[in-house]
Amino acid sequence: MASNKNKPAHRVVVLVATRKGAWLFHGDAQRKSWRADGPHFLGHIVSHVVLDPRDGRTLLAAAKTGHLGPTVFRSTNFGRSWKEAARPPAFAKAAEGQVGRAVDHTFWLTPAHASQPGVWYAGTSPQGLFRSADGGVSWEPFSPINEDPQYREWMGTVQDGTPDGPKLHSIIVDPRDPAHLLFAMSGGGVHESVDGGRSFKPLVKGMEVVGGFDPSTITFHDPHCVRLCPSRPDRLYQQNHCGIYRLDQPSDEWVRIGKKMPKRVGDIGFPMVVHPRDADTAWVFPMDGTSVWPRTSPQGKPAAYVTRNAGKTWQRQDTGLPPDQAWWTVKRQAMSADAHDPLGLYFGTTSGELWGSRNEGARWACIARHLPEIYAVEVAELQ
Amino acid sequence: MKVLIPSALQSYTGQAWVEAQGDTVGAVLDDLDRQYAGIRFRMIDEQDRMRANMRFFVGGAATFDLAQPLRPTDTLHIVQALSGG
Numbered sequence: 204m205a206s207n208k209n210k211p212a213h214r215v216v217v218l219v220a221t222r223k224g225a226w227l228f229h230g231d232a233q234r235k236s237w238r239a240d241g242p243h244f245l246g247h248i249v250s251h252v253v254l255d256p257r258d259g260r261t262l263l264a265a266a267k268t269g270h271l272g273p274t275v276f277r278s279t280n281f282g283r284s285w286k287e288a289a290r291p292p293a294f295a296k297a298a299e300g301q302v303g304r305a306v307d308h309t310f311w312l313t314p315a316h317a318s319q320p321g322v323w324y325a326g327t328s329p330q331g332l333f334r335s336a337d338g339g340v341s342w343e344p345f346s347p348i349n350e351d352p353q354y355r356e357w358m359g360t361v362q363d364g365t366p367d368g369p370k371l372h373s374i375i376v377d378p379r380d381p382a383h384l385l386f387a388m389s390g391g392g393v394h395e396s397v398d399g400g401r402s403f404k405p406l407v408k409g410m411e412v413v414g415g416f417d418p419s420t421i422t423f424h425d426p427h428c429v430r431l432c433p434s435r436p437d438r439l440y441q442q443n444h445c446g447i448y449r450l451d452q453p454s455d456e457w458v459r460i461g462k463k464m465p466k467r468v469g470d471i472g473f474p475m476v477v478h479p480r481d482a483d484t485a486w487v488f489p490m491d492g493t494s495v496w497p498r499t500s501p502q503g504k505p506a507a508y509v510t511r512n513a514g515k516t517w518q519r520q521d522t523g524l525p526p527d528q529a530w531w532t533v534k535r536q537a538m539s540a541d542a543h544d545p546l547g548l549y550f551g552t553t554s555g556e557l558w559g560s561r562n563e564g565a566r567w568a569c570i571a572r573h574l575p576e577i578y579a580v581e582v583a584e585l586q
Numbered sequence: 587m588k589v590l591i592p593s594a595l596q597s598y599t600g601q602a603w604v605e606a607q608g609d610t611v612g613a614v615l616d617d618l619d620r621q622y623a624g625i626r627f628r629m630i631d632e633q634d635r636m637r638a639n640m641r642f643f644v645g646g647a648a649t650f651d652l653a654q655p656l657r658p659t660d661t662l663h664i665v666q667a668l669s670g671g
Binding site for chain 2: 268269270271272274287288289291293294295296297302303304305306
């Protein structure tokens with residue numbers, strides 16, 4: 204594994220999106236103390252805040268309120284001021300006599316390939332895929348999937364979705380090839396394009412579905428979070444409604460690596476984090492997916508689990524976390540890593556706590572508490 | 587005509603009462619959007635449906651029709667309906 208020790212230290216800023224606004228937590232050089240910048244958009248439901256790594260200063264934030272429609276805010280000075288998108292993601296107007304879909308909220312933001320400055324992708328609820336070519340100022344429906352009858356069938360209905368609506372998430376751009384794209388749908392599987400989004404096809408072989416249902420039916424597949432390994436882009440990890448998986452392309456078959464997790468913890472959860480330099484290392488944050496799906500830490504004892512061998516074995520990482528009676532969990536986009544060596548990990552909880560580790564999960568410390576419910580945690584690294 | 591803007595949208599207008607022109611509710615909202623870019627989409631979705639919990643009143647009477655005619659002397663009240671206790 205390549206070392207990062209001799210590279211200049213980048214300051215870490217943790218971008219936290221919550222049910223009531225966004226915060227930017229600026230770390231010191233040691234990542235020990237943190238300065239809170241926020242709230243931004245107090246009262247807005249913020250699903251995702253992401254830095255454009257191609258310019259190091261543009262932030263996009265996906266937001267709505269309980270009453271107002273969805274929008275995307277854009278800052279070109281790292282949050283000192285924000286301007287609303289001129290045309291936020293919106294579906295095409297339906298033909299006369301037909302019932303068209305309306306974006307309830309933009310859920311996921313992904314910068315496009317390094318060779319495509321200003322290009323972004325967005326995933327929405329209900330499930331739709333959108334693209335901006337001007338840095339997030341204006342957005343258009345992207346690829347045929349939003350209106351494709353087969354994809355619409357696979358997307359299912361709102362009743363098939365998560366409690367606050369089905370979501371298109373985990374939009375992934377292959378760092379080797381801007382035309383190689385992937386996305387996942389909370390109800391509707393993982394999908395891949397090798398032609399820049401002109402067409403997609405399902406990538407679900409090997410993935411399990413809820414007992415009694417047919418895994419060949421795409422709509423029954425519920426991926427929670429998919430990540431590509433930057434150091435080995437043929438490798439994908441996935442946290443799914445039905446376990447933890449790894450895919451090593453050119454194979455098209457996912458392998459359920461979560462079966463090696465402790466039985467009393469299980470392999471259900473939402474987030475998936477990969478190591479930026481070591482494709483054998485990945486983290487999950489399990490939750491209770493039994494009975495009525497409490498979506499809490501199993502037994503009220505939160506822990507991350509790490510694999511250092513691509514899923515052959517898993518180790519529990521709970522030092523510093525509450526030992527018991529902690530009934531929160533971590534949502535699908537609320538856990539992330541920096542690129543330091545040793546790597547830093549960060550996660551936000553449904554109870555509004557932000558936690559971090561400076562040593563790859565060996566020990567955790569609480570960075571902030573009493574925030575609103577945390578929806579997303581992303582890491583920005585500044586020179 | 588005078589238009590009452592709810593507090594959640596005053597970040598666009600800077601004030602509660604604004605002037606807008608149009609001979610229908612939809613036309614007035616279009617004029618508002620010309621003056622305050624982005625404000626219409628927060629109230630009306632891409633299928634030209636009023637968003638849930640956004641309510642429109644003309645002369646004290648609720649309207650759910652963007653095509654409802656308006657007179658220059660009318661007043662349009664835009665209100666966020668309560669969505670909880």
